[in-house]
Amino acid sequence: MVSREVQAHDTVVRFGNASVGGDKFAVIAGPCSVESEEQLLSVAEVVKKHGAVALRGGAYKPRTSPYDFQGMGVEGLKLLKKANQQLGIPTVSEVMEVSQMDSMCEYIDCLQIGARNMQNYALLKAVGESKKPVLLKRGLSATIEELLLAAEYIFDAGNPNIILCERGIRTYETATRNTLDLNAVAYLKQRTHLPVVVDPSHGTGVRELVIPLSRAAAPVGADGIIVESHLNPCEALSDGHQALTGPMFEQLMQELKPFVEAA
Ligand code: PEP
Numbered sequence: 001m002v003s004r005e006v007q008a009h010d011t012v013v014r015f016g017n018a019s020v021g022g023d024k025f026a027v028i029a030g031p032c033s034v035e036s037e038e039q040l041l042s043v044a045e046v047v048k049k050h051g052a053v054a055l056r057g058g059a060y061k062p063r064t065s066p067y068d069f070q071g072m073g074v075e076g077l078k079l080l081k082k083a084n085q086q087l088g089i090p091t092v093s094e095v096m097e098v099s100q101m102d103s104m105c106e107y108i109d110c111l112q113i114g115a116r117n118m119q120n121y122a123l124l125k126a127v128g129e130s131k132k133p134v135l136l137k138r139g140l141s142a143t144i145e146e147l148l149l150a151a152e153y154i155f156d157a158g159n160p161n162i163i164l165c166e167r168g169i170r171t172y173e174t175a176t177r178n179t180l181d182l183n184a185v186a187y188l189k190q191r192t193h194l195p196v197v198v199d200p201s202h203g204t205g206v207r208e209l210v211i212p213l214s215r216a217a218a219p220v221g222a223d224g225i226i227v228e229s230h231l232n233p234c235e236a237l238s239d240g241h242q243a244l245t246g247p248m249f250e251q252l253m254q255e256l257k258p259f260v261e262a263a
């Protein structure tokens with residue numbers, strides 16, 4: 001169902017006043033984790049001012065170590081809703097378990113399935129039944145075919161509003177956190193009508209590489225990017241090393257202007 005053979009025209013996924021897919025190049029931005037009202041609202045204001053169409057922020061965090069910050073939970077979701085109401089910017093946040101679906105649907109506009117849950121079929125079916133737009137991230141070691149089949153689960157459960165996300169895969173390379181597979185973006189755009197966004201934050205894991213890889217996304221066919229940004233990355237509770245500062249986010253948007261405005 002997600003194949004171009006079934007549907008030739010591009011799917012456009014809409015939530016709030018954001019749309020991803022079609023002619024637009026969309027920038028989704030915000031912190032890795034929601035940490036406090038002040039942290040979230042201040043960064044939300046900056047990314048909105050410079051042209052982000054949606055705000056990201058994790059309230060439930062899939063951390064590699066159980067001793068790391070696990071997210072604010074439902075309090076974080078409420079802060080995302082507050083940012084949405086105050087600034088009019090729609091939100092994207094990760095759902096980790098089926099039991100979180102009710103509160104996610106109450107507070108959040110677009111449900112992110114994280115890389116670690118790409119093959120959590122119960123969760124895929126649950127978001128499929130929910131009808132909320134879904135941002136589906138490629139698994140750490142998933143093939144493109146497996147990503148498409150994960151999307152197929154969501155589609156088959158009744159939800160066609162799916163954005164695919166290339167967020168880097170695990171390879172033998174250790175210089176960067178992951179290897180951003182831009183092949184996958186060009187390939188996916190030929191195979192599927194679903195929009196495809198690039199996550200250069202997790203794709204590289206290095207703040208200084210985020211702008212160059214963001215610039216690379218549009219020419220290979222991406223419909224947008226999702227980037228992490230934090231006004232004080234040294235104090236961030238997760239992924240501070242890959243977060244763009246406020247001025248860097250402004251620079252990013254300047255550099256992406258030809259794509260955002262041409263769209
Ligand atoms: C995130 O977006 O912060 C995240 C945990 O992403 P991924 O699932 O791609 O690792």
Ligand code: MN
Nearest residue numbers: 032228238239
């Ligand atoms: Mn992160």
